[in-house]
Amino acid sequence: NAGVTQTPKFQVLKTGQSMTLQCAQDMNHEYMSWYRQDPGMGLRLIHYSVGAGITDQGEVPNGYNVSRSTTEDFPLRLLSAAPSQTSVYFCASSYHRGVQTQYFGPGTRLLVL
Amino acid sequence: TQLLEQSPQFLSIQEGENLTVYCNSSSVFSSLQWYRQEPGEGPVLLVTVVTGGEVKKLKRLTFQFGDARKDSSLHITAAQPGDTGLYLCAGVYNNNDMRFGAGTRLTVKP
Numbered sequence: 688n689a690g691v692t693q694t695p696k697f698q699v700l701k702t703g704q705s706m707t708l709q710c711a712q713d714m715n716h717e718y719m720s721w722y723r724q725d726p727g728m729g730l731r732l733i734h735y736s737v738g739a740g741i742t743d744q745g746e747v748p749n750g751y752n753v754s755r756s757t758t759e760d761f762p763l764r765l766l767s768a769a770p771s772q773t774s775v776y777f778c779a780s781s782y783h784r785g786v787q788t789q790y791f792g793p794g795t796r797l798l799v800l
Numbered sequence: 801t802q803l804l805e806q807s808p809q810f811l812s813i814q815e816g817e818n819l820t821v822y823c824n825s826s827s828v829f830s831s832l833q834w835y836r837q838e839p840g841e842g843p844v845l846l847v848t849v850v851t852g853g854e855v856k857k858l859k860r861l862t863f864q865f866g867d868a869r870k871d872s873s874l875h876i877t878a879a880q881p882g883d884t885g886l887y888l889c890a891g892v893y894n895n896n897d898m899r900f901g902a903g904t905r906l907t908v909k910p
Contacts, residue, residue: 727902
């Protein structure tokens with residue numbers, strides 16, 4: 688099993704550009720989520736999904752879109768990148784939401800100029 | 801506003817020393833998790849505590865959940881360089897929302 692995979696590992700964008708961060712898991716987990724990690728802020732939840740076709744907003748959803756067409760994939764879209772979105776992004780999955788073991792991907796480091 | 805406060809933010813100690821890091825909140829959690837994160841990688845779950853007053857041990861690591869389920873501590877005995885990393889606590893609310901603390905960055909020098 689590959690676990691949770693994320694691509695790309697690094698990305699540099701100019702303000703206003705759009706891009707999609709990819710996330711895939713091969714553990715048949717129902718719950719998937721996206722976090723951003725900033726110095727001194729910990730991990731903050733952006734969006735999450737409790738199953739294919741179902742998504743919901745987390746703590747900091749503005750500027751990001753998600754979709755969940757399959758159990759395996761949960762892409763995160765930045766529609767118009769801003770310097771405030773410079774961060775490290777982590778995708779995570781677990782069987783269900785709540786008191787579960789969450790498995791995190793290796794992260795995508797994004798720099799918006 | 802950080803709902804979960806972790807202290808200290810940074811800790812640098814010599815190999816063999818003991819240490820304790822803390823995770824505090826004004827909110828009550830249904831459970832609390834501790835993760836360790838190494839540079840360039842995602843967090844990895846160490847333990848989940850559910851019951852107030854619960855103590856769990858994982859080799860040289862001892863985790864305690866406060867009686868009121870608002871705080872937790874992680875104690876490491878005889879720290880080793882391999883313990884170096886960012887330690888994150890995450891509290892789970894009754895509605896299954898999870899909030900992470902900012903973390904304690906531990907460096908253990910050989």
